[in-house]
Structure formats: C-alpha cells, structure tokens
Amino acid sequence: MIQRIQTLYLLISAILIAFLIVLPFAEILSDGVIYQFNIKGVLLDGVLKKSGALLSILTGMGLAMHGYAILSFRNRTRQIRVIVFAILFLLGVIGMFYFFTYFSFSGSKISFKMGAIFPMVAIIFDYLAIRAVGKDEALIRSIDRIR
Numbered sequence: 001m002i003q004r005i006q007t008l009y010l011l012i013s014a015i016l017i018a019f020l021i022v023l024p025f026a027e028i029l030s031d032g033v034i035y036q037f038n039i040k041g042v043l044l045d046g047v048l049k050k051s052g053a054l055l056s057i058l059t060g061m062g063l064a065m066h067g068y069a070i071l072s073f074r075n076r077t078r079q080i081r082v083i084v085f086a087i088l089f090l091l092g093v094i095g096m097f098y099f100f101t102y103f104s105f106s107g108s109k110i111s112f113k114m115g116a117i118f119p120m121v122a123i124i125f126d127y128l129a130i131r132a133v134g135k136d137e138a139l140i141r142s143i144d145r146i147r
Contacts, residue, residue, distance in 0.1 A: 006132035007070055010083070013125040014066035016118040017090070020059050023115030026101055030108035037100055038115075050104060055096040062089035062122075069129075076137045080130055087126050090119045 021039055028035040028042070036043045039059060041052030065086035072079045097119075101110050 004073065004132070004136070006079075006129040006136070007073060009125045009129035009132065010066055010070050013086075013122040013129070014063060014070070016122045016125070017059060017063045017066060020093070020115055020118055023118075024113045025097060025115045026113055027111045028101060028105050028108050029111070030105045035105070042100060042104070050100065052096070052100070055093065055100070058089050058092045058096060062086050062093065062119075065089060076133050076140075080133050083126050083130050083133070087123055090123050090126070093119045 024036055024038045026037040028037055033044065035049065037052075039052055039056055041048055041055070042050040065082055069079050069082040069086060072082060097116060101112075
C-alpha cells in the first residue's frame with residue numbers, strides 16, 4: 001500500500017487538508033477592522049461573526065474521503081471515484097473561501113495566508129494520484145491479456 005506512489009500523493013494531500021484545521025486562511029480588513037478567517041468562520045477579536053460550519057463539514061468530508069481512498073487500494077476504480085469526490089469537496093472549500101472573503105466583505109482588503117493555497121495544491125496531488133492509479137490499472141489489464 002505505502003510503496004505505491006499514488007498512496008504517497010494521497011497522503012500528502014490529506015496532510016495538507018489536515019493543516020487547514022489549524023491554519024488561518026486570511027485576514028480581512030473592512031472599515032478599519034481586521035477580521036480573522038479560519039475553519040471556524042470569520043472572527044473579530046475571538047468572537048464569531050460568520051459561522052464556517054459548512055466549511056468545516058466540507059473540509060472534514062474531504063479529509064475522510066482521502067483516508068478512504070488510501071485504504072481502498074485494492075479496488076482501483078473505487079479509489080479513482082473516491083478521489084474525484086474528494087476533489088469536488090475541495091472545490092467546495094475553495095468556493096467557500098471565495099464566498100467568505102469576496103462576497104461577504106465587498107470593498108475590503110484581503111490578505112491571504114498560507115492555508116488558502118493548500119486546497120489547490122491538494123487538488124494537484126489528487127490529480128497526480130488519479131493518473132498513477134490509471135497507470136496501475138492499465139498495467140494490470142496488460143498483464144491479464146498476456147495470460
């Protein structure tokens with residue numbers, strides 16, 4: 001399981017998603033007030049202003065999908081499907097980033113932090129994992145033809 005390159009890609013992607021739980025995503029400057037945006041939502045001096053429950057759910061489901069994809073290494077077609085669903089959850093997380101930063105605070109200055117790029121990097125690693133699983137599947141099918 002761990003010797004396969006797609007498992008390493010999925011593990012790196014899962015670690016990046018796990019970092020989203022602890023890292024801030026952005027700081028929003030609106031009307032002279034600095035809001036902190038993280039997995040909990042938008043905070044002002046530690047007080048929750050806008051809840052990030054949907055963001056937490058999407059992040060948790062993406063992390064769970066990556067764990068399931070790592071453990072379903074025996075069924076490659078299921079692994080590809082699970083990775084595609086994980087990518088959809090990550091796209092939802094990116095959409096929530098957009099909603100919380102640009103749509104909720106129009107005309108404000110936004111300073112993105114390191115955590116904001118992790119979903120995009122995780123999607124790239126997921127794509128690489130899908131390609132590696134596809135290569136494994138093609139190799140298995142070619143070996144079956146020879147027998």
